[in-house]
Amino acid sequence: MRRKIVAALAAVTAAFGLAFAAAPAQASTGGTADGDTHAGVAIIVNYTPEGRFRCSAVLISPTVLLTAGHCTAGVVGRTLVSFDSFIAETNPPSPFPSAKDPSVGYTSADLAGRISGTTVTDPDFANAPAKNIPNDVGVVILDQPVDQPTYPLAALGTLDLAPGDVPKTTVTAVGYGAELAKPAVGPQRRVPVSYPLFRRSVDLRLQQVESDYFVTHANVNPGAGTGGVCSGDSGGPVFLNGAIVGLVSFGKPDCLALDGMQRVDIPSIQNFLAPYLG
Numbered sequence: 001m002r003r004k005i006v007a008a009l010a011a012v013t014a015a016f017g018l019a020f021a022a023a024p025a026q027a028s029t030g031g032t033a034d035g036d037t038h039a040g041v042a043i044i045v046n047y048t049p050e051g052r053f054r055c056s057a058v059l060i061s062p063t064v065l066l067t068a069g070h071c072t073a074g075v076v077g078r079t080l081v082s083f084d085s086f087i088a089e090t091n092p093p094s095p096f097p098s099a100k101d102p103s104v105g106y107t108s109a110d111l112a113g114r115i116s117g118t119t120v121t122d123p124d125f126a127n128a129p130a131k132n133i134p135n136d137v138g139v140v141i142l143d144q145p146v147d148q149p150t151y152p153l154a155a156l157g158t159l160d161l162a163p164g165d166v167p168k169t170t171v172t173a174v175g176y177g178a179e180l181a182k183p184a185v186g187p188q189r190r191v192p193v194s195y196p197l198f199r200r201s202v203d204l205r206l207q208q209v210e211s212d213y214f215v216t217h218a219n220v221n222p223g224a225g226t227g228g229v230c231s232g233d234s235g236g237p238v239f240l241n242g243a244i245v246g247l248v249s250f251g252k253p254d255c256l257a258l259d260g261m262q263r264v265d266i267p268s269i270q271n272f273l274a275p276y277l278g
């Protein structure tokens with residue numbers, strides 16, 4: 001489990017969304033198949049003027065999905081949503097329809113018979129220069145309620161840990177991100193691949209906690225008991241004790257060395273989300 005790069009942050013970091021692409025063989029095991037363990041975690045598919053991309057999202061009410069701001073900012077048209085755990089083995093074909101007119105994105109006609117919604121981005125998203133993406137949060141308002149589990153936000157300050165407790169804390173990320181795999185030919189450096197496409201979960205060890213984001217180790221050695229996130233996991237939830245403490249936000253394009261998460265246990269984020277939880 002490692003996640004279309006949509007926003008440059010700095011020389012070494014970038015936002016995690018994912019355009020659809022074909023996959024080499026030999027997928028790694030940086031994450032495990034989630035099955036129905038987190039059935040309220042969805043894949044969302046959107047259009048921007050640059051094309052179609054996918055992210056992950058999590059239900060916080062029967063009609064509201066929480067996701068990253070860089071997954072909702074600049075979206076044109078409507079959002080396609082699926083809670084299916086397994087999406088596709090290979091590409092092509094993609095299991096999702098294309099917009100009839102990509103310049104206007106998905107329309108209601110394009111998504112007839114599917115779960116769909118409308119995006120809203122935190123107005124403070126990325127309005128200040130920073131190492132991370134400030135207020136990297138948005139929501140998808142569903143057209144109809146869905147019968148899937150919803151998940152609570154962690155209490156304010158949950159991650160205000162004592163320094164010695166940070167490296168002892170393990171969180172769990174869930175999403176539909178790319179996997180790291182070795183190409184069938186050529187250099188054997190693992191690279192992100194989009195397929196097979198299914199919901200995965202992965203344990204992550206905290207490395208650093210800041211006032212509005214946190215960083216986890218991107219260790220893809222299954223023997224170490226932890227893994228990492230990658231393109232397409234953007235917006236997916238990060239859980240601690242069953243509550244959402246963060247959202248997958250930023251990292252390196254090769255999905256190695258750095259995983260950055262937007263904290264949601266802070267006032268600025270919970271103030272934005274309060275109207276959607278009422």
